[in-house]
Amino acid sequence: MSDPVDSTAFYASVPLQDDFGVLSDTQKYTPLPDDWWVGTSDIVGSTQAVADGRYKTVNMVGAAVISAQINAHGGAAFPYIFGGDGAGFAVPPAWQDRAAKALAAVRVWAAEEFDMGLRVGMTRVSDIRQAGLDVTVARFQAALGVDYAMFTGGGLSWAETQMKKGAQSVPQAPAGTQPDLTGLSCRWNHMPSRHGTILSVVILPSDDAPGPAFSALARDVVEVARGLERAGHPAAPGGPGVKWPPAGATLEAHAQRRGGSLGAARRKALFESFVAWLLIKTGLKIGGFDARDYQRIVGGNADFRKFEDGLKMTLDCDSATQEQLRNLLEKAAQDGIIRYGLHTQSEAMMTCIVPSIMTDDHVHFVDGAAGGYTAAAQAIKGAQ
Template sequence: MNTTSFYKNIKEIKDFSKIMDNSNYHKVPSDWYVLISDVVDSTKAIEDGMYKKVNFVAALTIIGILNIDKELEFPYIFGGDGASLIIPPTLLDKSKIVLLETAKKAKEAFDLDLRVGVISIKEIEKRDSFIEITKFNVSKDFTQAIVRGNGLELAENLLKKEYKTFKIDENFTYNYIPDFVGLECRWKDIKSPKDETSSLLIKSINPEKSNEIYQNTLNKINKIAGSYMQRNPIKEINQLVISFNPMVLNAEALVFSSNIFSRFFLILKLLLENILGVVFMKYSIGQWSDYKNRVIRTTDTEKFDDMLRMVISTNKSQTKELEEYLEKEYQRGDLVYGIHKSDSALMTCLIFERHGKHIHFVDSSNGGYALAAKALKKRLKSKNEI
């Protein structure tokens, strides 16, 4: 049986609060694979001021795999310092080449070590784990994968703890040239519409009550921070300002240029494109009149993949109330959490068609999900030691 269309045929849910409804989920076919990428020592890189580069490398994995077949639909999760993708077997060989090339580019362009690997759904099931999928319709232009079960977490742990088994052979060859076109990072850091923009990770540690814990947490976030649009850190077009800083554009140039001379001319080209974009948006020329609204409609700010991952904007009293709630639930033994607070967000963009398909990955500035994960792991370790 051909399972390639499995994900495409899943019915979308319209309300993020419904992600705990069992009837919405579908088990991933056993002949599919999980791809994992993970920046090694990402916390140190972020502490050294490389958080934008870490985000860029994580997104590089996703654009490279999506570009293999732009008509094929499959789930993927952006994690700030890495990515997870769940693919049909038809993409496996080309995906291995993309992952190897991504790791090579991460090292050559940014001096970052990227761990990449492939783990089969069969292997995950053999270890008594599973992955189930549904889809959340964020807007008319963007549908997002929602993943549950402990299979992705297992895959990430296997890549780290049994790397020799699940890494891709560096000598693997296949007749395919990876395509990373469409990856951009041209916006200035986006100021929070409230006091703070926070990256938030929340994970249930009570398996018997997980659905209830996540649902209660989502209800509490809705009550404290408001609805999805009210807490969205990117919701006004005047927040979006194109950057003309060559250092910001340099990340893109490093990936797509082979030497310092080609990089110089590529940055000039990007600057010219940005000037034209500003003019076209200012004077609402053609489809550019809706461009910023399209960006806002396709922001990736809230997701679920064995834990809640959210980037939200709150005022200080809302942040305090939310942290007090999460700490109470943590002390109760129901969940662990990590939060990284900033005054702005950064956005890494996947542009498949300038006035068509977009995806915009959002994280809070200066560390985002990676530093939130560090705090979550610290709390988890503390719980395990009790």
């Protein structure tokens, strides 16, 4: 295993940005080194799974890809992004072998635990550039202890397309292979809209649209969203709600049992979530852990908007702002600048990776609770 400091030197050098709006400017992004690898994943039949009500499972499998990578690399920083029904990431060459093994393990786990097919692939950045595209990365500091990677250049999307065609796949892992999904959970309540609707937004640049035109459109969209409470953040200021038993206890058990008893893993998840629920409800503190403060930090750390060769957002949106966004996007589509999809639902949901409740670096992925990004992307496919 290479030295973590040397392996992450590039990503550590990428400057942090604390203003999401500036990330519409491609000049704020740094090209990945040629010898790095891009990993991609996508759930087969995710649209039907969402239609069947399995949206929490879809999100859990998508987040599992990231969780397995975080654990495979010992918690060292690297760029990754959650897409709802899949995830993407990039790693230095010294990490490529274990990154591929972690992807293969999640593919086996998704099939054996949930009967879900998962496509996975890895592509060298130099191969993406030979195809005429690029992979550039920025870092958005969502909160003091957490930052999320943003990607542009079209290369991540190209790699995903190649993966779906059967190229760039990784070797199949043996049956029973278990990924390390330590920290993966989904214990929080769904977050009901406080202002009208939870709006899932997916915006992609048209193939022949000039980059500056898309950047200007993205900047306008972000500015409209700024007019919403907390820029449209679906979590309340005090963080998401919690109830017991949590709806995601069985999913968490599937992630944490590591080949053991599902019942035992579920009982453990229920016990731990009960203690957390009790501490939040009573305000009691144990060993320096303040559950109410943790709840607040969860909301601040959550990833509800991102640039991923386009712009994705999950917004708590009022009807007037929704109409304003729709009109803005429709005009841009008619002008040939973008393709877009929208999906409305009444709630948002959160899937979490929490290495430790005693530190503030836990990450939380937000999606719509009834289709979300998957349904919004499907609307793009149906557009003329």
